[in-house]
Amino acid sequence: MNLEKSHKRYLKKFPWMDRLRGGWAIYKQNLLGKIGLSLLVMFALMAICSFIPPLIDPMYQPMTGVDPEITKSTGPSLRHWLGTDFMGRDLLSQLLAGTRVAFLVGVSAAFMSIVLGTAIGMVAGYMGRFVDTFLMRLADMIMVMPTMLVVLMLAALFGQLTIWTIVLIIALFRWPGVSRVIRAQTLSLKHRPFIEAARVAGASHTRIIFRHIMPNVLPLSFLYMTFRVTSAIIIEAALAFLGFGDPSTVSWGMMLQWVWKTGHMFKAPYWLLPPGICISLITLAFYMLGRAMDEVLDPRLRKEAGTE
Amino acid sequence: MALLEVLNLSIGYHTQKGYLHAVEDVSFSLEEGKSLGFVGESGCGKTTLGMALMRLLPPNGVIREGRMLFDGGDLLQKSDEEMREIRWQKIAMIFQAAMNALNPVHRVHEQIAEAILTHNASIDKKEAFEQVEELFQLVGIPKDRMRDYPHQYSGGMKQRAIIAMALACKPRLIIADEPTTALDVIVQDQILKEIMNLQKEFGISMIFISHDISIVADVCHDIGIMYAGKLVEHGSREEVFSNPAHPYTKALLSSYPTLTGEKGQLMPIPGETPNLIHPPSGCRFHDRCPGAKAACKTGEAVWVETSPRHKTLCYQCGADCGE
Amino acid sequence: MKMNNDRETIIELEHIVKKYTSRGFFFGTRGNEIIALNKISIKILKGEIFGLVGESGSGKTTAGRLIVRLEKPEEGRIYLNGREMAGLKGKALKNFHRKVQMIFQDPYQSLNPQLSVFDTISEPLVIHKIGNTEDREDAVWQTMKSVGLSPPDDFVNRYPHQLSGGQRQRVAIARAMVLNPDFVVADEPTSMLDASISAQIFNILIEMREKFQVTLLFITHSLSAARYLCDRIAVIYKGNMMELGSADQVIQKPRHPYTKALIDALPKFGLSGKVKHYNTLLPVEREASEHEGCPFFARCRVANKAKCSLERPLLKETDDSHWVACFYAENGTEKGF
Structure with missing residues (x-):
């Protein structure tokens, strides 16, 4: 026995790291994925850089900083690389701040709706019967409600919404689609022999859900999360553009609303185009990321890469 | 002259990990009216071989070398058009997953009549249905079940229908790839008997592919043992089973539980089947062979004829292997 | 019924009836009732390998699933060491799961693709809170060696898709054996494997019996495999017991x-x-x-x-x-x- 113990064992703490590496190897081969990821890195850098301009000069504060020498919208110049808006605020710092907000809204709303959707989907699929019926009818009800309309009504009822309220609303309205997919996946997993093997070993329901079902549905959840980010960003931008955004934050949607409201829509392309392009690009980037992940998760491809 | 003669056939697949040597340097011949069984573990190339004979390899498969002479002509030289003619009319196949070979939305007899009609323009629909009736009688499907849909058939009956379909154009060669794998023993026995009878009755040649050495032993005149893409032993059934020469054949036989005879200890083959992207050097069986010598690892195995109708691919079999 | 009274009975099935109702064509209608097991009684003795032989649809798998409580019988009782199983709850139930394990038919389906070999084999130990981390490692290493996954270092960090069919089935056997159970149901453990690999698995099962004194219910469609492994064989057909006797009796002098x-x-x-x-x-x-x-x-x-x-x-x-x-x-x- 002593001899047995002295033997140094080669047990990896995180054996799944190898799998991540394998997944990355497939991802790397995907052109869409590479483009998407580069775009996202670019946006992330922009979000990080958003802290820099206000440090240089208070007039670069995206919301409150005003160039004292400018009183109307001006085009790009050395002082203001992207120009200024109607009251002399720097457009570049607004754009950078907007990136931060887009990430914040997109990722947190998507994350919340995915957590909710995955949990509900797993519970519904695993428990079955009454629980399943109840949760799925609830999901149906929410799914048929038009998110935009409900948010607009809420905004009209409660006045201005803060950015976090918007995030919460998006999360609450966007989980049913995910939960349906996760439930279907759970149903197909539930009767697989490895689940039965765990039952025979005496595993509790909680253990089966978290240890056996969750790792098998999580990749799918993450995939859906990338698509949810896209829709969350678009919803926020649309709300802001329609004037229901959080007035204390600068988002791309807000910028577009200001262009529109001040009548610069067709007069100041330097003002209109950057936020528009950014919204399109970031949603496209997340979509590309999702498509590439879809390929990574494809069991056929994974098998080929994994078998030695 | 032999009906089918395969010479130095090498087949491979291009995979993400590299070139996979699925079949290497396989030669055999098959006489008219005889049957030849290929036995080997999964991944030994036996299915690839069958598919290659039909020229139905997946897109990443390549026939790198060799000739497949069928009825005098080389199948590899045929155009796709000519090959379509040959398939089903001259060479028919009974697939491994036969259960899925029937289209679930059409009645069984319609599907078989369809097969007859597409390959034989000279007959009309009525005659085709008459032929189907005959075929069903041959394979033992009751007449009143002809008009059923596939899902109404049991596994055994589906398999019979597939055999009827293979016979529809009166082929000269049938390639049967694991035709009974998913069936119960009694049904398997019935189907095998059916296949043997039909083969005898019509003088059809047959290539029978299976992982189950005992089935092949019952059905075929000649046996070819395959290991890791190579044919390692080839001979008449009697010779191969009463006098196995290759260590792999011996190991295969002693790892199979039987009903008759002594209830001895089973001797499983140690280890795993080799990776065919980087096949082992020398004799491919050397790392699992109980009688392997150092020379087996480096030297190429050679064909040794142990008797006129029995030969084996082994580096030292001629001398003193594994005894 | 008097049979081999000199040896203890470990599992007893008493007049077991199990029915399945197939779903009807229309919603809410009930389809045909299929009787999977029809008043089956079996006594399995301590230390033996008992073979249950039948064709597909004979109910042999159902019998195994009933014993490990994956299903419940409509009628009849099942006893483990003389204690009825149906009413088990709480601690007694957990104890039951420790003693009775199962090896499944398809090793490609019975291992969680997201768990490493170590996590798979050690899971039963974690569930039953046995030992500390080091003890568990010891147990896993020991069991892996005894099922021929050696050296274990080469396998513990792998995932199922990196293993061959035979290796997967060994992992499944190790998972079943790591708790040192009294009774294991092996449901056609080799039907998905090549013949040469099957023999390896058969020999491991025989070794398990000798090493751990485990009793095995070996479910198979192959009489020759049953002959090789089993002490006694029961032949069932459409849920009915047709013949029961020692392996030699049933195979050399079949009566039915x-x-x-x-x-x-x-x-x-x-x-x-x-x-x-x-x-x-x-x-x-x-x-x-x-x-x-x-x-x-x-x-x-x-x-x-x-x-x-x-x-x-x-x-x-x-x-x-x-x-x-x-x-x-x-x-x-x-x-x-």
Whole structure:
């Protein structure tokens, strides 16, 4: 026995790291994925850089900083690389701040709706019967409600919404689609022999859900999360553009609303185009990321890469 | 002259990990009216071989070398058009997953009549249905079940229908790839008997592919043992089973539980089947062979004829292997 | 029933009935009722390998699933060490799961693709909170060696998709054995594997019995595999027990026409001409009886219409501990030929 113990064992703490590496190897081969990821890195850098301009000069504060020498919208110049808006605020710092907000809204709303959707989907699929019926009818009800309309009504009822309220609303309205997919996946997993093997070993329901079902549905959840980010960003931008955004934050949607409201829509392309392009690009980037992940998760491809 | 003669056939697949040597340097011949069984573990190339004979390899498969002479002509030289003619009319196949070979939305007899009609323009629909009736009688499907849909058939009956379909154009060669794998023993026995009878009755040649050495032993005149893409032993059934020469054949036989005879200890083959992207050097069986010598690892195995109708691919079999 | 009273019974199935209701064509309608097991009684003795042989749909897998509580019988009782299983709760239930394990048919399906080999094998230990981390590692390493996954270092960090079929099944066996169970159900553990790999698995199972004194229920469709592994064999057909006896009795001196038909159907290694044939199977099935007759009546050549179609033969002891459910099984005479 002593001899047995002295033997140094080669047990990896995180054996799944190898799998991540394998997944990355497939991802790397995907052109869409590479483009998407580069775009996202670019946006992330922009979000990080958003802290820099206000440090240089208070007039670069995206919301409150005003160039004292400018009183109307001006085009790009050395002082203001992207120009200024109607009251002399720097457009570049607004754009950078907007990136931060887009990430914040997109990722947190998507994350919340995915957590909710995955949990509900797993519970519904695993428990079955009454629980399943109840949760799925609830999901149906929410799914048929038009998110935009409900948010607009809420905004009209409660006045201005803060950015976090918007995030919460998006999360609450966007989980049913995910939960349906996760439930279907759970149903197909539930009767697989490895689940039965765990039952025979005496595993509790909680253990089966978290240890056996969750790792098998999580990749799918993450995939859906990338698509949810896209829709969350678009919803926020649309709300802001329609004037229901959080007035204390600068988002791309807000910028577009200001262009529109001040009548610069067709007069100041330097003002209109950057936020528009950014919204399109970031949603496209997340979509590309999702498509590439879809390929990574494809069991056929994974098998080929994994078998030695 | 032999009906089918395969010479130095090498087949491979291009995979993400590299070139996979699925079949290497396989030669055999098959006489008219005889049957030849290929036995080997999964991944030994036996299915690839069958598919290659039909020229139905997946897109990443390549026939790198060799000739497949069928009825005098080389199948590899045929155009796709000519090959379509040959398939089903001259060479028919009974697939491994036969259960899925029937289209679930059409009645069984319609599907078989369809097969007859597409390959034989000279007959009309009525005659085709008459032929189907005959075929069903041959394979033992009751007449009143002809008009059923596939899902109404049991596994055994589906398999019979597939055999009827293979016979529809009166082929000269049938390639049967694991035709009974998913069936119960009694049904398997019935189907095998059916296949043997039909083969005898019509003088059809047959290539029978299976992982189950005992089935092949019952059905075929000649046996070819395959290991890791190579044919390692080839001979008449009697010779191969009463006098196995290759260590792999011996190991295969002693790892199979039987009903008759002594209830001895089973001797499983140690280890795993080799990776065919980087096949082992020398004799491919050397790392699992109980009688392997150092020379087996480096030297190429050679064909040794142990008797006129029995030969084996082994580096030292001629001398003193594994005894 | 008196059988081998000198050895302890570990598992007993008593008049087990299990039915499945297939779903009807329309919503809410009930389809046909299928009887998977029809009043089956089996006593499995401590330390033996008991073979349950039957074709697909015979109910053999259902019997195994009932024993490990993946399913519940409609009627009848199952005892483990003389204690009835149905009412187990809480601690007793957990204890039961420690003692009874199962090896599944398809090793490609029975391992969680997202768990490493170590996590898979150590899971039962974690569930039952046995030992500390180091003890668990010891147990996993030990078990892996005993099922031939050696050296374990090469395998612990792998995932199922990096293993061959035979290796996966070894992992599944290790998972079942790591708790040192008293009883293991092996449900066709080799039907998905190559013949040469099957022999490895058979030998591991035999070794397990010797090393850990575990009792095995070996479920299979292959009489030759059952002959190799098992001490006693039960043959079931459409949920009915047809024959029960020692492996030698059942295979060398089969009494039931169905067992004989099974033996006839097995490939004979090219020797079919030389081997004795029983010829108990009708080439064409006859009309099944409308009464509660013998389940094998429709396919039996030996059957007597007046008797077999009207009355169900009961399981009777023909000679020493050899039980047969056939009217024409006495003393091995082959009446009706």
